[in-house]
Amino acid sequence: MSSCLLDNVLPPPPNNIDPTFTLLANELFDKLDAVNRHNLQEASTITERRAQIINDFIATFRTHIGNDILQSAKLIFPEKASRLYFIKEVALARLIIKMYKIPKDTEEYNLLHFWNRSYQKSKRFAVDERKIRDLPLQSARIIATRRPFVERCKEYTVPQIDSILDDLSMAKQSQDHSEILQPLFDNLRIEEVRWLIQIVLKKPILIHMEKYFFNSWHPDGYRLYSICNNLETTFNLLTDPNKRFDRGELAIHPRYKFKPQLAEKLTTNYNVVVRKLQKKQEMDPQYEGLFNQLQLESKFYIEEKMDGDRMMLHKEGNRFKFFSRRLKDYSFLYGESFQFGSLTKYLRDAFANNIDSIILDGEMVAYDYKRQAILPFGTLKSSAIQESVRQFTTIDHYDQQTSHPYYIIFDILYLNGRDLSNYPLFFRKNVLDRIIKSVPYRFEVHDARLGSSSADIEKAIREVVTSRSEGLVLKHVQSRYVIDGFRNPNWIKVKPEYLEKFGENLDLVVIGKNPGVKSSYMMGLQNRDQESADYGAYYSFCMCANGFEIEEFDKIERLTNGRWVNTAQQMPPPSLIKFGRKKPDFWIDPKHSLVLEIRARSVDVRPEATFAVGTTLHNMHCRRIRDDKSVEECISMQEYVELKQNYMQDLSLKSQAATTKKKELTKLTSFNEPSDLKQVAIESDLFASFEFLILSDKRDPHGGTITIEELKTLVKRFGGHLVNSIDAETSLQILVITEKNLPTSQRYLVQGLDLIRPSWIFECIKRNHIVQMEPCFLFDSQNLDLYNQRVDEFGDSYTVHSPIDQINAPRLTRNEVNQLRLEFDWDESIRPKFYLFEGITFYVLGESIASQLVRDRIERFNGEVIADYVNCGYIVVPNFEEEEEEFQVETVATLSRMYREIDQGLRITGGRFTSRIPFTVVEQFVHDSIESNSVADPEDYKFY
Structure with a gap:
């Protein structure tokens, strides 16, 4: 096993004195939280002021405390600390109720007990745009009024707090949690109670300033953290800011987890992408010969995008590690040695004989060997668990399962002590092909064909449609690999375009909100026309209230804390934000905002004045908060206009846009x-x-x-x-x-x-x-x-x-009633369920009673079930057709035949779809849509 900088790291000499929790709260947390545009002092921006606070804190720490900041770092970065408390917001809120015996039906009881569902109802905080969803702050306020009077608060050192939190991570019962936390809640300053709760909930404190803190402590700080994602290793190495590390020391290494590189989505047509991917870059002479030998001039790679779990495989000697994209360790599932593991026990002969250490990037999928098909993403981990358990039991229950983990490799990043991430992709793939011995349907190198034209992309996407696969990834043959979740513009993902979906999901900037039991957020598009008088202004575009989890509401409020402005008191300057008729209750400067990934069923192409852009989206659903995207990276108003022009109207949109006769x-x-x-x-x-x-x-x-x-x-x-x-x-x-x-x-x-x-x-x-x-x-x-x-x-x-x-309700035709309903500005919390599937067409597979029940349920909520599976919006596979073994093979065969017919009718012109394909979903899609009163994202319900 080769050694590296990250191995055997020793703690630095002890500090002069122990830092106190009060120091962290007073000099860092409180000051960062208080920064706003009115107290910048000599700084010109909020970011600059925060940087000054961090620099002052670090200077104070090094001067008066010492060079060991590890224990403090665990409190400064609670989300990065390895401790797990298994205490969520609701559990903590109810724990506080028990600690302080808060009577039922009081304001404090209702606020805490119903935190997960009635959070926006409190009138006291409805006008407080800064703290409406800050549980640590609200809890600290309540504790201040309920705890015993303390004449002088107790000052805890950071090591004492760390030790208490270690005990908390080991406690399992709520009574144990109370006994550990209540002395702290009773004796800390109320400001410190707030930050302690923030730490217990593992909520970030240094929002948007994490990288800056690392690099302010040491110039190589964040790079070192990104190659190991371990606070202890990082800060034990970073005691001397004048000691720099060379490039080799800061390379990736087996056993140490890092975030993989990601791909950008397709934003232009195939012809533009092809020109971009064909552009040759300067490279060292040592690669030129291989480049010519492989005949890669004007070529690019085309790979199928797999619907699995992104997984990094680390092998050093006979030991394995598996890390997901989110850095979770799945080694216990897939195996840590050749002896045991749902995957590794099959890999004894999978590597060339001279391979000692290696890091591979790939996709872990579940393969059903009876159906000879890759299963949906959700079945993956259960397949691995089943395979692992089977090795330690004689019970044949697991023999009934027919799936197992299947690792598909598409990149190599490290080999026998050498970091390959800075080598061109064609070189890495050439190495990969020479050192991996495939284990069929267990461990194989992903097929990467070469393309040179938009016709090659079109051919590949047709194959994706026929096989109902996830999509494609196009890669520049010379692309380097950048870790830490970097979205490489030389890796481009392409997905089929579906009927019930407006192209790709859109990344949009939040510019406003309407607080409520179910908050809704207004998104905007930036005008990037440099010749325009209002260049740089954000135009209101749409409002979305669906798809948010409680944790996401928390995160949005936390990230935008202190930034909201009451619209009734102050409108934004037109040079910053432009609203249409609809104005949110609160607005936010986009540079202090965040990005949401929004899925929409369709775009409204009719001119209207509700939003400043002039059109909007229909049936929106928030997929996620895009932490990895800045507001500058979002789609602009000009890019949206281009997308809208290329948008082919689906059946629902045609119904919405149909002209009606005037009364x-x-x-x-x-x-x-x-x-x-x-x-x-x-x-x-x-x-x-x-x-x-x-x-x-x-x-x-x-x-x-x-x-x-x-x-x-x-x-x-x-x-x-x-x-x-x-x-x-x-x-x-x-x-x-x-x-x-x-x-x-x-x-x-x-x-x-x-x-x-x-x-x-x-x-x-x-x-x-x-x-x-x-x-x-x-x-x-x-x-x-x-x-x-x-x-x-x-x-x-x-x-x-x-x-x-x-007189007051003129008799309207059905089309006119539908038109009025579609154009009415429904409050999301009162939208009638009866209209849930209005304008959506379904084809339900099978003729069983189960299939008829699904049809009836769809029609009950105003969906239309048709016999035309080529032009429908969704093909629904009932549970009966999916799960009953006697029907499984027939179901797959039927879908394959249907998709061959769909592919034959597919039209792509100039790198753009002029016809679209239906989603194939399982029955649960229908049930969950009805449950949430919002059309669910079909990506989460795809049938394999």
């Missing part, structure tokens, strides 16, 4: 009249005895808007007098027209005036006489009891002898 009511007037009211010709004296104060637009029966100016034109044509304010001396009757609750309209209401809906104007014109005022025409009034006497218990008028549906 007879709207034919009464032409809204092409000149806006200058002096030019309006008076056709009638119908409204001659009234003065109209028109305060709002009118929502058209077809979902559009009749503006104030258009209403004024109409009133003028029929003899009405228009005013901009109330004149108490007028001899005419004053009518206040509105259907919006405005501050000015409320003032008039208090003065005794009725607020009348614009629909009354149209009804009068339609009948050619003044219709008496009835409840259906009133927006608000202090005399509602009087008006209610004019209708019966069903709202039917005693004097207007027409069906009430012709």
Whole structure:
């Protein structure tokens, strides 16, 4: 086993004195938390001010404490510390209730006990945009009012806190947790209680400043951490800031985990990508010969994207390690030696004889040898566990399982003491092919074909469609490998385009929010047209409230803590953010915001003014928070416009965009009249005895808007007098027209005036006489009891002898009702489930009773089940067809035949799909969509 810098690292000499937890809280945590744009001191930006605080803290620590910061680092980076407490937010909140015997039905009890579902309801904090979701802060506030009076708080050293937290990580019962934590909660300063809870919950404290802290402590700090992801190893080596490490010492090494390189998504057409991947880069002469020998000029690699678990395999001698993309150690599942393991016991002859140490990058999938198919991602770990357990039991229960782990290798990063990450990809692949001996369907090098044109990509993507695979990854043949989750622009992932999905998921910047029991976030697109007057401004684009877990709400509020501005008190400058008609309750400067990956069923191509971009997305679902992306890397407004132009309308969108005939009511007037009211010709004296104060637009029966100016034109044509304010001396009757609750309209209401809906104007014109005022025409009034006497218990008028549906609910066609529903701005928390699958087409596989039950459930929620599997949105495989062994082979064969037919009808022009394919999902997709009242992301429910 070869040694390296990371082996046998000894702790540094002890510090002069032990640092206190108060030092960390006062000089680092509190100061960083308090930074805002109003207290930058001599700094020009918030980041610069935070950097100053970190530098001052480190200087103080080195001067007065010493060079051993490891124990403090475990508290500074709780999310990176190896301790696990198994205490989640809700568990901790309820633990505090027990500790301090908080009575039921009190405000504090309800806040803590129902933290996971009623968090936004507390009126006390609804206006506090900085701390609304900060459990550590709220808990500390409650503890301050409940704990025994302490005349002088106790000061704990960092080693004492570390020791207590070690004990906490070993405790299993809530009673043990209470006994360990309550003395700290009772004796620490309240500010320190807050940070202790933050540490116990393993929530990051140095948001966006982690790398800076490492590199401020030592110039090689973060690189060293990135090659081992271990605080103890890192900070034990980084005691002397003047001692630098050479390139070889900072190389990756077996047994030490690091985050793998990632691929970028496709954002342009195939032709542009091909030109980018064909561009030859400068390289050392030693590689030029192999490059020419392999005939790689103007070529690029095309690999199938596997639907598994990204896994790094480390081998040193006869020992193995397996690390996931998230750095979890799965060695116990797949094996740590040749003797035991669901995978490693088959690898004794898989490597060339002279291989001692190696690091491989690949995808771990589950392979079903009976069906001869790679199974869905979710079955992977159960397959590995089953295979591991089988080795230690004689019970044949596991013999009924037919799947096992299958490692597909696509890169090599280390070989016999040498870091290969900086070598070109073609060199690494050449090495890989020469040293790996395949073990069929257990351990194989991934097939990487060479491509040279967009036609090659199109051919490969057709194969992906036919086999229902995940997609493709295109790779520059000379690309280097960069660790730590770097998204290499020379690795590009390409996925099939589906009917019920707007191309790729979009990475969008949060610019606003509406807090509530179910918060919704407004996303924006940046204008990057340098010739535009508002270059750099963010235009509002869409709002999303679906797909968020409780932890994600926490994280968003934590990352944006202190950045929200109340829109009612201060609007953003137009040079920063532009809103449409819809304005959020709070807005945030995008540079202090974060990125969300949003999946949408479709894009609305109709021009509309709700959002500043002019169009929006339908049926959105948050996939995740993109920690690895900055706001500058998100899609711009110009890129979105290009995507929209290439977007082929699916069945749902066509239904939404279908034009509807105008009602007879709207034919009464032409809204092409000149806006200058002096030019309006008076056709009638119908409204001659009234003065109209028109305060709002009118929502058209077809979902559009009749503006104030258009209403004024109409009133003028029929003899009405228009005013901009109330004149108490007028001899005419004053009518206040509105259907919006405005501050000015409320003032008039208090003065005794009725607020009348614009629909009354149209009804009068339609009948050619003044219709008496009835409840259906009133927006608000202090005399509602009087008006209610004019209708019966069903709202039917005693004097207007027409069906009430012709007065306040015109009879609409089904298409018009659907149109109104689609365009209505539903609050996500009250969206009717009946319309969940409206506009979505399904094909349900099989003719069994189980299949019919699935069809019935889809139709119950307004989905359409059709027999055309080529043009449907989703192909649903019922559980019966999926799980019953006698049907499994037939199901796979049927789907293969169907997808061959789908592929034959697939059209790709100029590197763009002009037709799309359906998602194939399991039945659980339908059930979970209904449960959440939101169309679930089919990526999580794919049938293999």
